Amino acid sequence: MTDLTRRNILTGAAVTAAGAVASTNLVTPAAAATPAPAAPSTANAKPPAPAAATPAPFPELDPKELQLFVTLSSGLTGISPAKLAPTVDPIQIKRDYFNAAKFIEKPSRTPNPNFPKLMDIMRAETDPVVAAAKVMNNPDPAIMYLGRSIILAWYLGVWYDPDLLKRYTAPNQPRPVPVDRVISPAAYTQGWTWRVAQAHPMGYSELRYGYWAQDAQPLSDYIA
Amino acid sequence: MGNFRLLAVGIGGVLGMVGLLNAMAFAQAPDDDINPPVANCNQIPDTNAGDKPPPGKFVATPINAELLTSGQPCQQKVSTSGLADNDTSDKKDEGNAKMANLQRGFDFYSWLTFIAMNSPADGKVIGKGPLPGGDAPTKWEALQNYRPLANVMLANGDKPEWGTRIVPDECKKLDGPGKIVFQLGEEAFNQPFKSGPLIDQDGQFALFDILMNRPMFDYIVKHDLYSKAGQEKVDETDNAKFPLGRLEFPIGSNPSGTAPGRMGAIMLKVSYRILDPQKDKALLSQFHTSDALIYFPGPPATKTGPVCVEKKLGLIGFHVGHKTNFAPQWVWTSFEHVSNVPDAEDVASGHLLPRYNFFNAACKKDCPAVNDVPPQPWDPGETLKFHGNYRSQVIRKKMVPGFILKEVADLNKSFRGTLKGTVWENYMLLATQWPSDHASKTDPLGAPAPTYLANSTLETYSQGRIPLASSSCMACHGNATTHHVPATASDFTFILEKAQ
Numbered sequence: 001m002t003d004l005t006r007r008n009i010l011t012g013a014a015v016t017a018a019g020a021v022a023s024t025n026l027v028t029p030a031a032a033a034t035p036a037p038a039a040p041s042t043a044n045a046k047p048p049a050p051a052a053a054t055p056a057p058f059p060e061l062d063p064k065e066l067q068l069f070v071t072l073s074s075g076l077t078g079i080s081p082a083k084l085a086p087t088v089d090p091i092q093i094k095r096d097y098f099n100a101a102k103f104i105e106k107p108s109r110t111p112n113p114n115f116p117k118l119m120d121i122m123r124a125e126t127d128p129v130v131a132a133a134k135v136m137n138n139p140d141p142a143i144m145y146l147g148r149s150i151i152l153a154w155y156l157g158v159w160y161d162p163d164l165l166k167r168y169t170a171p172n173q174p175r176p177v178p179v180d181r182v183i184s185p186a187a188y189t190q191g192w193t194w195r196v197a198q199a200h201p202m203g204y205s206e207l208r209y210g211y212w213a214q215d216a217q218p219l220s221d222y223i224a
Numbered sequence: 225m226g227n228f229r230l231l232a233v234g235i236g237g238v239l240g241m242v243g244l245l246n247a248m249a250f251a252q253a254p255d256d257d258i259n260p261p262v263a264n265c266n267q268i269p270d271t272n273a274g275d276k277p278p279p280g281k282f283v284a285t286p287i288n289a290e291l292l293t294s295g296q297p298c299q300q301k302v303s304t305s306g307l308a309d310n311d312t313s314d315k316k317d318e319g320n321a322k323m324a325n326l327q328r329g330f331d332f333y334s335w336l337t338f339i340a341m342n343s344p345a346d347g348k349v350i351g352k353g354p355l356p357g358g359d360a361p362t363k364w365e366a367l368q369n370y371r372p373l374a375n376v377m378l379a380n381g382d383k384p385e386w387g388t389r390i391v392p393d394e395c396k397k398l399d400g401p402g403k404i405v406f407q408l409g410e411e412a413f414n415q416p417f418k419s420g421p422l423i424d425q426d427g428q429f430a431l432f433d434i435l436m437n438r439p440m441f442d443y444i445v446k447h448d449l450y451s452k453a454g455q456e457k458v459d460e461t462d463n464a465k466f467p468l469g470r471l472e473f474p475i476g477s478n479p480s481g482t483a484p485g486r487m488g489a490i491m492l493k494v495s496y497r498i499l500d501p502q503k504d505k506a507l508l509s510q511f512h513t514s515d516a517l518i519y520f521p522g523p524p525a526t527k528t529g530p531v532c533v534e535k536k537l538g539l540i541g542f543h544v545g546h547k548t549n550f551a552p553q554w555v556w557t558s559f560e561h562v563s564n565v566p567d568a569e570d571v572a573s574g575h576l577l578p579r580y581n582f583f584n585a586a587c588k589k590d591c592p593a594v595n596d597v598p599p600q601p602w603d604p605g606e607t608l609k610f611h612g613n614y615r616s617q618v619i620r621k622k623m624v625p626g627f628i629l630k631e632v633a634d635l636n637k638s639f640r641g642t643l644k645g646t647v648w649e650n651y652m653l654l655a656t657q658w659p660s661d662h663a664s665k666t667d668p669l670g671a672p673a674p675t676y677l678a679n680s681t682l683e684t685y686s687q688g689r690i691p692l693a694s695s696s697c698m699a700c701h702g703n704a705t706t707h708h709v710p711a712t713a714s715d716f717t718f719i720l721e722k723a724q
Contacts, residue, residue: 063317088304088323088660090673092625186675189691195666204691206667208713209705221665 055109058099068122069098075128076135076147077154079192079223084154093157093190096183100159101150105181114142114162141166155196156180157187195222258442259474261484265298266340270332273303273325282307285332287638292350296340298476298485299548300555300658302329320627323660323673328631330656334557335639337544341492342512342648345369351646357509358646364435364492365404365514371441373434374407377722381451386441395517395532406433406516406537409525411722413604416700419685420597422618423610424581428498430540430681431518431608434719439474440489444720447471452723455707471706471715476548488547491717495541495560495681497581498608504538511538511561512647520606527603535608540564540581541681542651545697545716553670554716556657556697558679562650565618565680582618582680592617597685621687623694624655624674654679657697672698 073094074081085094102115118135121143125131135147145162152160164178182188189204198216205211268291272283284307306325308316343350345366353360364370367389376384391399392407399405406412413421413429422430436444447465448454460466476488496514499507514537520529541564544557565583566576576585584591598614622629636652643649657677659670678687678695688694704718705711714720 063315063320066317085319086661086671087319088326088673089319090323090660090671090675185690206669206699206702208668209703209711210713213710217665 055105058103058109061095061098065119066094066098068119069101070094071128072118072122072131072135073097073150073154075122075130075132076151077192079154081128083223091186091190093184093186096187097150097153100153100183101146105159112146114140114146117143118146153183153187155191155193157183157189157191159183192223198222255439255443255446255474256486258446259439259486259488262298262487263484264295265478265485265487266295266336267297267301267478268294268332268336269301269303270329271303271306271325273305276305279309279312282310287635287642289642291336291639292339292343292642294336294340296487297333297336298487299478299546300330300333300551301478302326302333324627324631326658326660327628327656327673328635330555330658331632331635331653333555334544334559334653334656335635337546337557338542338559338651338653339639339648341544342542351643351648355508355513356647357511358648359509359512361402361514362512364494370435370437370492372405372407373411373436373719373722374409376436376441376444376450376719377724378450379724381453381724384441384445384450386438391517392519392521392530392532394530395519398517398532398534400515403515403517403534405519406431407519407521407525408529408604409521409722414602415685416683417686421602421604421610422495422582422681422684423598423614423616424497425579425584425615426498426500427610427613427615429604429608429610430582431496431498431537432541432682433494433496435492435494436719437487437490437492439487440491440719443473443489449706449720450723452707455720455723456709458706458708458712460712470713472552473547473715473717475552476546478549490547491545491719493541493543493682494539495543495679496537497540499536499538501536507538508536510563510647510650511540512651513538518608528606531606533606533608539651541679543679543682545701547715550662551659551670552662553659553668553672553698553702556677558654558656558677558682558697559651560654560679560681562652565620567620568622571619582616582684584615584617587617594619595621595685595687616684618680618684620680621678623676623678623687623689628655628674659698669698669702672696 070081070085103109104112121134122131138144145166149160149162158180160178168178194200304322308321308324341364342362344353344360345363351358473489477486479485516537519532520526522529540561542559545554547554564581594617640649657672660673661671676694676696683695686695701716704714706714706720
C-alpha cells in the first residue's frame with residue numbers, strides 16, 4: 001500500500017519541479033570542471049565536425065496508447081486529463097511528451113524498453129492515481145525514474161534522462177546535475193509549473209497588456 | 225459554457241447550443257445601434273452534422289455554383305462532429321477528429337466570407353464581371369461597405385465621416401471612375417513590427433492596406449477612438465459605454481429566435497503587387513486588379529511627397545478578422561495568390577510553377593537568402609521600385625499541422641474548381657485561426673487553433689513555429705493597445721494605434 005494521494009503527488013511534483021528548475025540554471029559539472037578551450041589558431045584549424053544526423057521522424061502514434069499515457073500522466077501529475085490534454089487541443093503537447101518518454105534520443109532515437117512496462121501498469125488499473133502509485137513506488141528503479149521524468153516533463157517542459165535522475169538521488173554519492181533538454185519550443189511555454197505558480201515562463205505570456213499590474217486568476221482556474 | 229473545448233467534451237456539438245448562447249450574447253450587446261440587423265446571414269454549414277447522422281454518414285455540403293451567391297456569414301457555423309467521424313477505425317484519434325471537424329467548419333466559413341466580400345460591388349455574381357477573368361470592383365472596395373484606414377484616422381484627429389471619399393489634391397488630376405485612393409504610410413510598405421518590405425520579381429514594392437466595415441467604423445466614431453485625444457479620455461469603468469469594462473467591438477451573430485443576425489466588426493488587410501498594364505498584360509486575367517491612385521503624403525509618413533502616382537495593383541493577399549459569437553478573439557481568415565511563393569516541400573521536390581511573385585525558381589547561384597529582409601533603406605520613392613537589383617526570395621514554411629493542410633487543400637480544390645476560369649480561381653485559403661477555448665480565464669488568447677498562421681505576403685518574415693517569434697494572428701493582435709495612459713487593450717486591433 002502507499003500513502004500516495006493526488007494531493008501528495010501534486011505537492012511532491014511541484015517540489016521536484018522546483019528543484020529541477022534550479023538545476024536547469026546550473027552549468028553541468030563536466031562543463032564546469034573543464035577549462036575553456038583556447039581559441040584554435042587558423043593554421044591548425046580543423047575542418048568543422050559534420051553536423052549531427054537528423055533523427056528519424058517519430059512513427060505514427062497509436063491514439064489509444066497516447067490516451068493511456070495521458071491518463072497515467074494525470075495520476076502522476078495530479079492534474080486532470082482534460083487539462084493536460086484538452087479534447088480540442090491545438091497545441092498537442094501530449095505528443096511531444098509521449099515521444100520523449102517512449103524513445104531514447106541519444107545516441108540514436110530508439111524505443112525505450114521500459115515504456116511498454118509503464119503502459120502495462122496503467123492498462124491493468126482503472127484508477128490513474130493507483131497506477132501512478134505503482135509507478136512511483138515500483139521496485140524496478142527504471143520504471144520509477146521514468147515516471148519521475150514524465151512528471152518533470154509535464155511540469156517543466158524539460159526531459160531529464162531517468163538514469164541521470166537515479167544517479168542524482170543516489171545516497172552518499174556525488175550528485176551530478178542531470179543534463180536537461182527542453183523538449184520542444186512549445187514545451188517551453190507549456191510547463192505546468194508556471195500555471196501552478198499562476199505565472200508564465202520568461203519571455204512568453206498569453207496575457208494581455210498590463211496583466212502585470214493585476215492579480216493573477218485563482219489557482220483553481222489554472223489547474224482544476 | 226460556450227467554450228469549444230467544453231462543448232466538445234460535454235455536449236459533443238456546437239450547433240445545438242447556438243440558440244441559447246446567441247440569446248446570451250444579444251442580452252449583453254450594447255452597440256446594436258451600430259451593428260444593425262442583417263437579413264441574409266449565410267448559415268450554410270460545411271456538413272450535415274446538424275442532422276446528427278451516425279458515424280460513417282456525415283456528408284459534406286456540395287461545393288458548387290450555388291455557394292457563389294449564398295451571401296456572407298455573420299458568424300461561423302461549426303460543429304465538433306463532421307467528416308472526420310466517418311473514420312470508424314481503431315486508429316481514429318477522437319481529439320484530433322473533433323478539432324478537424326471544427327477546423328473544416330471554420331475554413332468553410334472563410335471561403336464563404338472570401339466569396340461574399342470579393343463579389344462584385346454591383347451585386348452580380350463573383351467571376352462574372354466585365355474585366356479580364358470576369359473581374360470587377362469588389363464589395364470591400366466599395367466605399368459604402370468598407371473604409372480604408374487612412375479615411376478613418378485623419379490628420380489632427382479629425383472626426384471621420386462614413387460617406388466622404390477623400391481625394392488628396394495631388395491625386396485629383398488623375399482621378400476617375402472606379403479608381404481607389406491608396407494613401408501610403410509606413411504600414412503600407414513595411415511589414416508588422418517594421419520587419420521589412422517585400423520586393424517582387426520585378427523589383428517593386430508589395431503594398432499593404434487596411435480597411436474596416438461600417439460597424440467597426442461606427443464603433444470607433446461612437447466612442448471617440450479616431451483620435452489620440454479621444455482614446456486618452458476613454459473611461460472603461462463607464463458601464464453605460466463599456467458594459468464589459470473594456471473596449472468590445474460589435475459581435476457578428478446568426479439570427480436566433482426573435483433576435484436578428486448581425487454582421488459585427490470586420491477588419492481587412494490586403495496586399496498587392498504592382499502590375500504593368502502592358503508588360504504584364506497576360507497576367508491581368510490571373511489577378512483581381514484595381515486602378516489605384518497612390519498618394520505619398522510626404523514626411524513623416526513617407527520620405528517622398530506629397531505626390532500621387534497611378535498604378536495597377538494585383539491582389540496577392542487577403543486577411544480578414546471578424547469578431548463573432550464564440551470568438552471574442554475574432555476569427556482570422558488568410559488567403560493569398562497561388563503564385564506568390566512555393567511551399568518548402570515544393571522546392572525540395574522540384575514541383576515548381578514557371579514563375580512566382582516573390583520567388584525566383586531559376587535562380588541557382590548567388591540568390592538572395594531565403595526569407596531574408598531586403599537591405600536598407602526601405603522607404604519607397606514614387607516609382608515604387610526598390611533600389612538595386614534586390615528581389616525577395618520567399619518560401620512558405622509549414623506552420624500548421626498536416627491534417628489541416630490536407631483538409632484546406634481539399635477545400636481549396638473544390639472552391640477553386642467552382643471559380644474556374646475566373647481570376648478568383650487563383651486564390652487559396654491558407655487556414656483559419658479560431659479560438660479553441662474562447663472563454664478561458666487564464667488564456668485571453670483563447671488557445672488559438674492552429675497555433676501559428678502566416679500569410680507569405682503579410683507576415684513573410686515571421687513564419688515558423690516558435691512561441692512569440694512566429695506569426696499567430698491572435699497572439700500578435702492580443703498585444704494591441706490604445707493611446708490611453710496607461711495603455712489599455714484595444715480588442716485585437718492595431719487600427720487604434722494609428723490615431724493622430
